[in-house]
Amino acid sequence: MVIGVRVDAERCCGSGNCAFTLPEVFDQDPSDGRVVLLQNRPHSGVLDLVREAADLCPSGAIELTE
């Protein structure tokens, strides 16, 4: 199974939760701390962590599409 990931940098408050949870998929812009998506279709091995990152995001900036 694959999952699609979308991020909305406009809503992001730079909490760092996503980059802390799954640095291979989420990074932060070094100029303002906003989310940068590194992979929009992460491999199945990290699905649980992708879901965790989306759930932990405090500003609803991470969207998953099954």
Place this chain on the structure above:
Amino acid sequence: MADETQAAAHQEAHREAQAVQAADREPTFPRERTCPFAPPAEYARWQAEQPVAEVVLPSGQDAWLLTRHQDVRAMLDDPRFSADSAHPGFPRMYRQAVPQVLKGTFLRMDGADHLRYRRMLGKEFTAKGAKEMRPLVERTVDGLLDRMAEQGSPADLVTALAYPVPSTTICGVLGVPYEDRARFEDSTRVMISGRSTPEEVVRAKEEILGYLTGLVAAKEREPGDDLISRLLEEQVATGELDRDEVPVLAWLLLAAGHDTTASMIGLGALLLMEHADQLAALRSDPGLVAGAVEELLRHQTIMQIGMNRVALEDVRIGDRTVRAGEGVVAQLMAANRDPEVFADPDRFDITRSARGHVAFGYGPHQCLGQMLARVELQVTLARLFERFPKLRTVRPVAEIPFRHHMFGLYGVTELMVEW
């Protein structure tokens, strides 16, 4: 300008009306603790029976108290609620009028205005940046543990370790020169000590702000590799930020990051010493420390009053309607013990998955310094028990001084330990 005067007059009238109302109303929130390690018992009862409870605050205002994890998260991430304490309906925890909010206090701003500040400061507090701070935090902690070892058992962990770790770390971030630290720490100590009078606290705050204003001027002349210099060079130079806001931002970071982290270090060390089995597990597998810190944050949520907001529109929460202009309090301690999210929530278990706790709040105001706080807590607690494997408290819990008043942060004011 006329509008502002009018709004101020309106607010004043509103406050007076509420002061009259306050005189004959008994507050029903916050409640007192009965166990030093658990939230007041009423919060769990409210959570089960009245998750959106009507309470009377110490100011005499009515407010809605949220205790469920789901409601707390939803409200804190809902733009129909405002963090602006100048709003007449904003829930106040004291009878006294709110002190004037200094320009730059993004903690009390909403929407795009607020996010603008998060982005100016965001680069300083990324997850990666915090990781890069780890060696510095390790050196700080090791130095403090060396000094404890030299001075010998027993020691007060609060003054020997819990405060100096965040203080040294934040001084490093802000670029406070080494030779100024003592002066800086004296004022901070007064400001955060549970024993200072309100007047002493105000004076200490002014002293620190005065010191930081001077520091900003010094960085203008001679920039360094630090947050203040970067704000001056990047944001003030481009007109994005007022020069006068820089000391306010520095002060906010200091105030938000110092006492909080120190409180968690003290409580965290104590809770681990009180749970010998958990401590043994942690010592035999240092990889558990990250999870242990999340569980400590969940179990000992130091923001014990709540996160306050005011509704800008009518909003339905559960089966209640919060009207525009009404105050709402999100009880983080209660949310972190919601059995719907954390099984057997009163149990302290460093191996459970505590992620998803709201100890750092939720929504766009969620703690800016959380990644740094995590590094400080992980390094300090891991190194402390590594260095002193036999560390134990000198006195039984009943004789350890906790900050018992339900306002402000929770914590221990002294923690005598021996090894």
